[in-house]
Amino acid sequence: MRIAHSRHRSRDSDLPGIVGVARVDARTKNLTKRLGAGEVAVIDHRDLDRVGAEALAARRPAAVVNAAPSTSGRYPNLGPGILLEAGIPLLDDCGAGVMAVPDGSTVQLEGGSLYRDGVLVARGTLQTAETVAASLEAARAGLSEQLEAFATNTMEYLRRERDLLLDGVGVPDIRTDLAGRHVLLVVRGYHYREDLRTLRSYIREFRPVMIGVDGGADALLQEGYLPDLIVGDMDSVSDRALSCGAELVVHAYRDGRAPGLERLERLGLPTVVFPAAGTSEDVAMLLADDSGASLIVAVGTHATLVEFLDKGRSGMASTFLTRLRVGGKLVDAKGVSRLYRNRISTLQILLLVLAGTVALLAALWSTAAGQVFFIYVQDRWADFTFWLERLTS
Secondary structure, eight states, X not given: OOOOSSOBOOSSSOSOSEEEEEEEOSSHHHHTTTOOTTOEEEEOOSSOOHHHHHHHHHTOOSEEEESSOSOOSSSOOSHHHHHHHTTOOEEEOOOGGGGGSOTTOEEEEETTEEEETTEEEEEOEEOOHHHHHHHHHHHHTTHHHHHHXXXXXXXXXXXXXXXXHHHOTTOOOOSSOOTTOEEEEEESOTTHHHHHHHTHHHHHHHOOEEEEETTHHHHHHHTTXXXXXXXXXXXXXXXXXXXXXXXXXXXXXXXXXXXXXXXHHHHTOOEEEEXXXXXXXXXXXXXXXXXXXXXXXXXXXXXXHHHHHHTOHHHHHHHHHHHHHHGGGEEEOTTHHHHTOOOOOHHHHHHHHHHXXXXXXXXXXXXXXXXXXXXXXXHHHHHHHHHHHHHHO
């Protein structure tokens, strides 16, 4: 336990280190909705993943204080490194008691200690590039155990959901027509903004059906697109997105419980319930596949081993098997922005336009008609300058 309440910091040096308003929430994705620039994020996020770290960094907090170890050694997660690269201090592994810091109170981070009203409330490890690198190296050594657990969990999931995965049993009927059409499936995950912008030409040409997975619906709206379907447990999607006219499919637990259903009923929105044991991302893929989509272009989804591990052991198997189930229909847009990044600079374009203009003028001058044109332009310019001289005299 790293919590202490009896020790006071010295009063001789007022407010050293980092001072800010504390925003406290055990769920990182809920905290980022109300975290302001310059505030101190207090989270309880074991193995801080890339999506969580990027969401925190985008809010530009003064510091992040984590009650849990940001890298436990389970796998080489990328979150701590992302925060440090963004210049955000990370006080790590402070213990569960730090979550008792009142939300909205002013806290002070000094070295590896956190104070409130001059009272020491938590001690942790102030991460550096060296400590993060050492943690990642140690975590890589434990990957074999995670792979064994992944194989075991995959078989368990396959036994539970074989009817759904193999025969589509339990997939609900929806009114949105996907038969024979392309589907753009958006998850607010890795590089989703870059991928959406890169796919603008594809979207204009093929007019795919837009499916937003929870917060992915807001991502579509932010880029100027209107989702046709919203799939998920509805905990991280805005009321604006829910009310945009899209068909709503609530991801429920296998036993039929759907915590997000109550919210939609309060809003008076019609819904379809899809009970399944996988993640909302997996449910959306299965729904598109079973509804006859000819191609599924996935934005922000999980594709690599580290990304599967980021989801936690419970989500790894469902995503792996769902991708096998969808097969050749699935195209990941994750790398498109890297492959097709614009390599022509603005200066190069301006130089090209200038060279073309010079060549055009030279071609005109070489002809009789062109010379007459230049004489005419010269006369008109002389008239214009003479008029300006009279106007100012």
